[in-house]
Amino acid sequence: MSAPFRVEHATRSSQVGMAIFAAALVALAAAPFWGGRDDLRLLSEIYAYVALASLWNLLAGYAGLVSVGQQAYVGLGGYVLFASTILAGLHPFVAVPLAGMVAGVVALPVAGLMFRLRGHYFAIGTWVVAEVFRLIASQISALGGGSGISLPAGIVTSMASSRQMREFLIYWVALALVVVVLGAIVLLLRSRYGLALTAIRDNELAARSNGVDVARTKLVVYVLTAFGTAMIGALIFLQKLRISPDTAFSVNDWTAFVIFITVIGGIGRVEGPIIGTIVFFLLRQTLADLGSLYLLMLGAVAIAVMLFAPKGIWGLIADRFGWQLLPLERRLHFAPDARTT
Amino acid sequence: MEWANIIIQGVLIGGLYAMFAAGLALIFGVMRLVNIAHGDLIVLAAYVALMTTDTLGLNPLIAIVIVVPIMAAIGYALQRALLNRTLGDDVLPPLLVTFGLSVIIQNALLEAFTADSRRLKAGPIEVQTFEVAGVWIGVLPLLQFVVAIAVIAGLQLLFYRTALGRAFRATSDDQSVAQLMGLDNRHVFALAMALSLAVIAVAGVFLAVRTNFDPAIGPARLIFGFEAVIIGGLGSMWGTLAGGIILGVSQAIGAQINPGWQLLAGHLAFLLILAVRPEGLFPKVQT
Numbered sequence: 114m115s116a117p118f119r120v121e122h123a124t125r126s127s128q129v130g131m132a133i134f135a136a137a138l139v140a141l142a143a144a145p146f147w148g149g150r151d152d153l154r155l156l157s158e159i160y161a162y163v164a165l166a167s168l169w170n171l172l173a174g175y176a177g178l179v180s181v182g183q184q185a186y187v188g189l190g191g192y193v194l195f196a197s198t199i200l201a202g203l204h205p206f207v208a209v210p211l212a213g214m215v216a217g218v219v220a221l222p223v224a225g226l227m228f229r230l231r232g233h234y235f236a237i238g239t240w241v242v243a244e245v246f247r248l249i250a251s252q253i254s255a256l257g258g259g260s261g262i263s264l265p266a267g268i269v270t271s272m273a274s275s276r277q278m279r280e281f282l283i284y285w286v287a288l289a290l291v292v293v294v295l296g297a298i299v300l301l302l303r304s305r306y307g308l309a310l311t312a313i314r315d316n317e318l319a320a321r322s323n324g325v326d327v328a329r330t331k332l333v334v335y336v337l338t339a340f341g342t343a344m345i346g347a348l349i350f351l352q353k354l355r356i357s358p359d360t361a362f363s364v365n366d367w368t369a370f371v372i373f374i375t376v377i378g379g380i381g382r383v384e385g386p387i388i389g390t391i392v393f394f395l396l397r398q399t400l401a402d403l404g405s406l407y408l409l410m411l412g413a414v415a416i417a418v419m420l421f422a423p424k425g426i427w428g429l430i431a432d433r434f435g436w437q438l439l440p441l442e443r444r445l446h447f448a449p450d451a452r453t454t
Numbered sequence: 455m456e457w458a459n460i461i462i463q464g465v466l467i468g469g470l471y472a473m474f475a476a477g478l479a480l481i482f483g484v485m486r487l488v489n490i491a492h493g494d495l496i497v498l499a500a501y502v503a504l505m506t507t508d509t510l511g512l513n514p515l516i517a518i519v520i521v522v523p524i525m526a527a528i529g530y531a532l533q534r535a536l537l538n539r540t541l542g543d544d545v546l547p548p549l550l551v552t553f554g555l556s557v558i559i560q561n562a563l564l565e566a567f568t569a570d571s572r573r574l575k576a577g578p579i580e581v582q583t584f585e586v587a588g589v590w591i592g593v594l595p596l597l598q599f600v601v602a603i604a605v606i607a608g609l610q611l612l613f614y615r616t617a618l619g620r621a622f623r624a625t626s627d628d629q630s631v632a633q634l635m636g637l638d639n640r641h642v643f644a645l646a647m648a649l650s651l652a653v654i655a656v657a658g659v660f661l662a663v664r665t666n667f668d669p670a671i672g673p674a675r676l677i678f679g680f681e682a683v684i685i686g687g688l689g690s691m692w693g694t695l696a697g698g699i700i701l702g703v704s705q706a707i708g709a710q711i712n713p714g715w716q717l718l719a720g721h722l723a724f725l726l727i728l729a730v731r732p733e734g735l736f737p738k739v740q741t
Contacts, residue, residue: 179549181490226725229732230684232545233488237680238728241721244677248718259714364673369557376550405561412557419550420539 118447122303122440130384130438141288145281153284157352159394160291164345165367166374166386167298168338173372174381175302175310176334177317179232182239184368185223185246186216186339188361190346192250195356198268200255205264205272206286209347216343220336228331240364247362261357269354283352290348294341298383299439301337306330308443314381365408373415379425384438388427458589460706466595468695468702469602470664473657474679475686475694476606477650483689484622484646485541490552493676494559495651499525499658500667501563504572514574514663515597522655529651533644541643556672563669571666580663598660602695605653610691612649622646674717681724687734696735700727 123131144156165187173179190212197203197211223242230238251259273279301307309330312320321327346367350356360366370393378389393411400407422429430436474496481487489495502524506517536555540547582593613619624632625642633639661667661675678701686697701720708719727734 173546177545179546181549181553226728229728233482233486233549234680234684236490236549237488237677238684240673241677241681241724244674245718245721245725248714248721252714252718365557369553372550372553380546405564409558409561409565412554412561416536416551416554416558419547419554420536423547 118445121444121446122442124437124440124442124444126434126436127438127440127442130436131440133438138288138292142285144288145284150280153280154352155394157284157287159390160287161345161349162370162374162393163387163390164291164294165342165371166378166390167295167383168341168345169368169371170375170380170383170386171298171301171310171334172338174375174385175314176331177313178331178335179236180239181236181364181368181372182241182243183338183342183371184362184364184366185239185243186220186342187346187349187367188243188246188250188358189216189219190343190348191350191356191361192253192256193343194347194351195256195262195264199262199265205268205351206282209286209290209344209351212347213340213344217336217340220339223339224332224335228328243362243364247358250361251358257357259358261355261360263355264351283348287348287352290344294345295383295387297337297341299441302383302441306333307441310334369408369412373411375425376415377418377425379427379429379431381424382427382431383441384427384431385425387438389425392426457710460710461703462589462591463595464703464706465699466592466599466702467706468682468699469595469599470657470660470698471678471682471701472602472695472698473605473653473660474675475682475698476609476691477653477657478676478679479683479686479689479691479694480609480650480653481646482683484626485643487537487541487548488552488680489537489650490549490676491556491559491672492552492654492679493674494556494563494672495525495528496654496658496661496675497563497667497669497672498528498559499651499655500572500574500662501567502655503574503659503662504567507574514576514659515579518656518659521659522652525651525655525658526648530644530648532651533647534640537647538640538643556676560669560672567669569668569670571668572662573666574659574662576663594663598664601656601660602698605656606691606695609649609653613691618645678720681720684734685724685727687737690734690736693734693736700735 141156144153148156165183169180169183172183193212193215194205194208197208198205203211227235227238227242250256256262269279273282302310309320309325312323312325313327313330317327346361350361353360374389374393375386376389377392378387379385396411397407400410403410418425424432474492478489478492481489499521503514503517503521506512506520507514510517510520512520532555536551537548540551576594579594579597583590584593585591611619613622621632621637621642624635625637625639629639632642682694682697682701684697685700686693686695700723704723705716705720709716711719
């Protein structure tokens with residue numbers, strides 16, 4: 114006997130949204146056939162930021178774990194890739210999921226320590242962890258110590274012999290990874306964990322009093338986020354072919370940008386980081402010549418958004434028109450209603 | 455005697471870390487705000503001191519009397535214009551706004567002063583030392599340590615012996631009741647931030663006299679201050695001094711074993727305390 118009602122996630126706008134995503138996916142998967150080398154690089158970078166921002170959004174926007182130390186896992190992922198390919202001879206594409214697994218395991222004791230710090234202090238604690246990782250990385254002389262190391266030519270050519278094919282492969286892996294990350298986040302939010310997470314986002318106390326195991330849910334999200342972030346990190350540095358402690362654990366590149374993207378796009382909504390990344394790259398393409406002034410403006414815009422439109426660009430749109438690009442809402446349809454059964 | 459020397463150096467630098475920590479702990483105690491731009495404000499104070507000494511030709515240690523009111527004014531304005539708007543039950547707005555502020559200050563300093571390393575010159579006092587029982591002590595590090603103790607003792611007195619301190623404690627305990635009793639929370643918070651930046655100003659000048667500085671070193675100072683707060687225990691001013699000293703000594707010992715381990719040893723000491731005694735060594739307020 115089926116339940117007297119069923120849950121429907123899709124709305125008209127989410128069906129349109131999914132159609133747009135599907136069309137975009139086909140077009141982007143074919144990018145090697147219509148785009149040049151620079152286009153592929155730019156698109157891969159965009160994918161990396163969409164994924165990093167979506168993961169940070171899950172962590173901060175839903176689970177309320179405001180981390181400013183996610184560069185710990187970006188860098189860890191990169192270093193696991195370099196270590197496992199150079200020292201253990203693994204294939205780079207095998208090293209990417211390995212990086213995720215290592216980070217997931219490392220995240221457990223880290224969470225054990227960091228969760229002792231309340232709210233605000235958690236943020237700076239995560240930064241300390243990233244610093245510790247950076248300092249340890251700079252002590253590993255087999256991986257170039259403080260000055261870093263390049264991926265040896267033999268490992269690079271093991272992916273594919275021609276440079277063009279390599280770039281295509283890395284591009285497709287990057288696209289696949291962002292699709293997997295976004296898909297996993299959507300599935301997670303549609304699961305009962307998602308319901309718990311949304312409840313925690315809206316009111317932690319109320320969630321707890323309704324029987325949500327807040328600590329456990331936060332731990333799961335923290336570990337999953339570390340897993341995904343490290344895989345993205347591995348891919349970023351596979352594309353760069355070079356890693357150093359300062360680039361791998363850069364707070365500006367992997368946390369400041371990611372936070373600004375999420376805040377501007379709309380924190381606490383899956384669509385936010387996607388919109389934010391598009392805005393971020395449009396701004397960067399036009400203002401990149403300004404150098405440090407560009408970062409300064411970005412910080413000012415993020416502060417203004419936080420103060421005057423705390424739900425970000427997508428929050429404004431969603432509130433105004435009731436849109437959702439991804440099927441995440443929950444609407445109950447009862448069995449007697451013939452139209453839905 | 456070599457180790458005695460190292461530990462003394464660590465204790466003395468710990469005074470500087472305690473000043474970083476005191477400003478941070480003060481803000482957190484009064485309004486439950488963790489200021490991520492704290493370290494960058496320390497560096498800003500160093501640059502304000504640089505401009506003051508350059509234009510007026512003052513000794514930096516005397517320039518403190520000018521840097522302190524300037525930073526306090528910045529703190530008051532910052533709180534009234536920006537940070538008061540972020541306070542509430544949600545931890546996200548204050549964290550993100552102060553994080554944005556941190557990026558803004560760093561890049562503004564970069565635009566104004568370039569990435570070059572700078573240093574303040576305090577004259578012959580920089581190299582003066584004296585010997586006590588075989589241990590050499592620098593006059594400047596000792597002065598800095600004494601100033602740190604004076605600052606913390608002053609904060610302690612202010613908190614428990616003055617009307618302003620009473621206002622701070624009342625607002626910390628219960629904002630709405632404090633407001634009912636006629637306190638203007640926005641003003642009280644702004645005064646607390648002004649006081650925090652006044653402490654930062656003193657710390658920033660000593661930092662700039664003792665080491666090279668550039669616009670990018672702020673976050674590391676925030677982390678040192680934060681670690682000292684957590685090691686010492688939340689809500690305790692003297693705890694921050696103990697935390698700063700433990701951090702300084704750990705770093706000094708680490709550096710002695712291997713120069714690359716200086717910062718790592720400090721971080722590990724912090725993580726160890728967090729693992730075995732998460733409430734810190736001298737906790738006072740449970741939050």
